[in-house]
Amino acid sequence: MGTLSYGKKQRYEFxxxxxxxxxxxxxxxxxxxxxxxxxxxxxxxxSSPVSLWITPSVPIVFHSSxxxxxxxxRRWVEQLMRASYSEHGLVLMPEPGPDRSAxxxxxxxxxxxxA
Numbered sequence: 152m153g154t155l156s157y158g159k160k161q162r163y164e165f166x167x168x169x170x171x172x173x174x175x176x177x178x179x180x181x182x183x184x185x186x187x188x189x190x191x192x193x194x195x196x197x198s199s200p201v202s203l204w205i206t207p208s209v210p211i212v213f214h215s216s217x218x219x220x221x222x223x224x225r226r227w228v229e230q231l232m233r234a235s236y237s238e239h240g241l242v243l244m245p246e247p248g249p250d251r252s253a254x255x256x257x258x259x260x261x262x263x264x265x266a
Contacts, residue, residue, distance in 0.1 A: 156212040157203055163193075169243070171221040174213045176231045176241060181207050188240030205241075 153170035155163045165173065173189070180187055186206040193201060205211070215221075227246045235241035 153213065153215040153217070156210075156214065157205075158209050161203075163201070165191075167215045167217045168221055168246070170213055170215060172223060172227050172231060172246075173241075173243070175223060175228055176235055177205060177211065179232065180205070180235055180241075181211075187235050189243070190240060191243035202240075 152164045153167045155165060155170060155173065157163070177189070184207050186204065188202050189205050190200055190202040192198065224246060230244060230247065231241060234244065
């Protein structure tokens with residue numbers, strides 16, 4: 152499990168694959184100095200949905216527990232990016248089925264493959 156740290160005291164756990172996809176989308180939006188909501192339901196089954204107002208003025212850290220490079224799903228990144236521009240903001244959704252158009256290594260740094 153990886154960790155998304157937001158501000159000084161807020162820490163949230165996500166599986167590494169989900170966290171890497173969120174990192175790509177959140178980074179793309181913050182590079183444009185855009186703010187938006189990020190909403191998800193924790194996996195513990197006891198918690199209600201969590202919403203964070205993501206804004207460039209608050210420090211954010213993504214910490215993966217894995218050393219392996221994660222191959223991104225182009226389809227999932229595109230779905231998450233579209234959702235981030237909706238009136239509800241970035242609502243975390245499950246990864247779509249098999250994706251034959253994975254993003255090439257390093258695509259997230261150059262901005263390719265993002266909606």
